[in-house]
Amino acid sequence: MNQYINDVLNGKTESYRLLVRQLAPSLRSYLSGRLSDFHLVEDLSQEIFITVYQSLEKFDPKYDFRSWFFTIARNKLNSHLRKVYSKKSMKFAFEEEIQNLVAEVCDDDPQREGKLEHIQSCVAKLPEDALELIKSRYYTNETVISLAERLNSTENAISSKLFRIRKNLKDCLSAELIGHE
Template identity: 30%
Template sequence: MPSPSHTTEFISLLTSHQTALRGFIISLLPGCPDVCDVLQETNIVLWEKKNSYTLGSDFKAWAFTIARNKVMKYWDKQKKQQKTTLSAELMSAIHEAKLQQAPTQLEHQLTALQSCLQSLKPDEQQLISARYSSHNDLKSLSHTWNRPTGSLRVTLCRIREKLRTCIELRLKGGLA
């Protein structure tokens, strides 16, 4: 059974790669209305196999391989229904090209956000986490933090502005 930190890290990796996974599946199923279904099936397999993933290894390559296998199963099913399909060789070529592709703007922004969150003071990190990770509203936070709602609203606004500035600087400086 994986540790809670393994599960937390896995969830973070899974969610941060959703855009890339969707783009990859779209590239293998151009114009296909079933992309969302294949992505969902891929996510299910990724979650079921989370214990076999080694933290620190290339999550993107691992996830793309599973997505590719799901697409191949989708194409096999379509073949049986006599619909046009891409060859396995072409899908392999697309798979390799996508793995070599530079990170997207969104991936750069997410990396910058993660770095900027780490640069916050510990109490700022806790407040951001309490507000957004736990989906607490300001009223419940005001009780927990023993601060007026208006005060928390101003503090969160200042922290968000600090994060926005940090992200912009990292993206302009190529630090993301």
Template identity: 25%
Template sequence: MNIADSGYFNPAEDYEIVQQILGGNKDLFEKLERKYKKPLSHLISKMVRNTDDVEDIVQETFIRAYNNLRYYKKEFAFHSWLFKIASNLCIDFLRKRRVQTISIEQPFPRSESENQMDFPALGDEADKMILDEEQRQSLNAALSLLPEKYRIVIELRHFEELEYNEIAERLGIPVGTVKAHLFRARKALLDILRKRRLV
């Protein structure tokens, strides 16, 4: 039976929790996290295979939802709104993965070369490149404001692209601690960027 049809979700209850969070009881968001972590993981794992990437997207979904709760509308069930955020993040993730892929298997026209490297189209807009550079600078500035333990896990996960277990081994801490640090680091980073009106 589909979990969405099983009575597991209670839109009226979720809406009441959201209203209490918006009213100042922010700790209640953890109740929504506990309730929806497993269904979200199940949904995301259908689109993304790597378990660490699934965990990343689950965390990012909750962060996006928390920071956009004021835009949530009662006419939509909370779980539908949350799953839509997760689906969009999965699509963005898969699109970025495709863009990063470089193929050296397709041949050039006969007269040019035996092989070609098929780079993704970057577009011609100079302003986009400038904007991307500005965003990188803003991100680096925000990262520098994080506590060192949070900054390090962000850099290892997103810049060096290490798996959770590799980060744990590198830092000599449990995998669970790595996940907790990443979650708090992303939340703190988003708060910094929001205060600077960069997101």
């Protein structure tokens, strides 16, 4: 990779295209693990590659290029997530997620608002660690990365746990709502 970098710095822009070709699959995989929108992954990938290209002169070849590259990628991703989450409070985001779960279960049920007590019942059934994880992620805006570090886990493990918690809530809602019809 260092040869590609030297070539780019010496005006051979075709070498950057080769560098992009090598790094793109890893970058997309990294971003896809944190973002659910394919188009957003593509857009952010392009933005990252542009930033890396513009910053290439700052790269110190005594360090690992991939580490430098993914540091830029992580910073861009975190910046994007801060922008998205600063537009709405995390409490609202959590409530919105729960309402989306209700919407999936109830579709266009006009009594959807009355189903909130079922949501509270399902949330109350969560184990303490799951409830703490949900609160940390959605109420206090703690990132998956930060949760992983704090809980001595991996980002993938935390994302998977959050997914399973949301699925359990959805399943509980389905059972609660079917049982009360």
